[in-house]
Amino acid sequence: QTIVIATKNPGKAREFESVFAAEGIQIKTLLDYPELPNIDETGSTFEENARLKADQIAAILHLPVLADDSGLMVDELGGRPGIYSARFSGDHNDAGNNAKLLYELTGVPAEKRTATFHTTLVFAKPDRPDEDLVVEGNVKGQILGIPRGDNGFGYDPLFYVPELDATMAQLTVEQKNKISHRAKAIENLEDKWKEWIKD
Numbered sequence: 001q002t003i004v005i006a007t008k009n010p011g012k013a014r015e016f017e018s019v020f021a022a023e024g025i026q027i028k029t030l031l032d033y034p035e036l037p038n039i040d041e042t043g044s045t046f047e048e049n050a051r052l053k054a055d056q057i058a059a060i061l062h063l064p065v066l067a068d069d070s071g072l073m074v075d076e077l078g079g080r081p082g083i084y085s086a087r088f089s090g091d092h093n094d095a096g097n098n099a100k101l102l103y104e105l106t107g108v109p110a111e112k113r114t115a116t117f118h119t120t121l122v123f124a125k126p127d128r129p130d131e132d133l134v135v136e137g138n139v140k141g142q143i144l145g146i147p148r149g150d151n152g153f154g155y156d157p158l159f160y161v162p163e164l165d166a167t168m169a170q171l172t173v174e175q176k177n178k179i180s181h182r183a184k185a186i187e188n189l190e191d192k193w194k195e196w197i198k199d
């Protein structure tokens with residue numbers, strides 16, 4: 001069985017690979033299908049954007065597809081960047097996005113730098129968009145003033161998890177997969193997806 005993850009983000013791909021390898025399931029990502037059209041994320045929620053990615057790719061490939069729409073909500077910024085996390089700095093560029101985040105939080109003390117990482121996953125069956133499975137996961141942390149760690153991707157070097165005394169970028173992929181927003185969303189799928197990919 002193959003599941004296609006409707007992502008072009010290599011950091012997400014690595015995390016899903018690790019989760020599904022433990023289940024004996026191969027994954028493909030959009031990096032394996034460079035000929036596919038770009039899916040515009042025109043929704044106004046994580047769920048709408050994940051559905052757009054999952055339903056459109058499932059319809060084209062006629063395969064079960066899992067899409068991930070994620071983002072960072074910073075309390076002091078009124079929940080921004082939220083669904084705009086990938087293009088916070090105007091450009092899909094991790095370094096620029098992190099610089100913008102640090103700039104916007106200039107002078108904000110540690111105890112007010114609380115934030116939540118969110119993932120919505122949509123699992124779509126080809127040609128049956130009304131049977132999509134939808135799950136969510138969240139993790140709370142704090143935005144540091146100086147990046148730490150070289151693992152992970154995106155905002156990971158700035159996202160400090162107090163319980164582990166580490167940023168997400170100081171964790172191995174296995175460690176991140178025990179506590180992350182993405183991992184919690186996958187846990188919330190429980191075993192439903194196993195039944196679901198069979199029929």
Ligand code: ITT
Nearest residue numbers: 006007008009068069070071085086153154155156
């Ligand atoms: P796909 O749409 O192709 O999956 P993307 O990077 O555009 O890739 P999103 O639309 O979900 O993904 O944008 C979410 C952004 O939020 C992403 O670019 C990262 O910068 C950030 N992000 C999401 N999950 C993250 C994580 O686990 N660690 C750090 N940053 C994360």
Ligand code: NA
Nearest residue numbers: 008041069086
């Ligand atoms: Na995206």
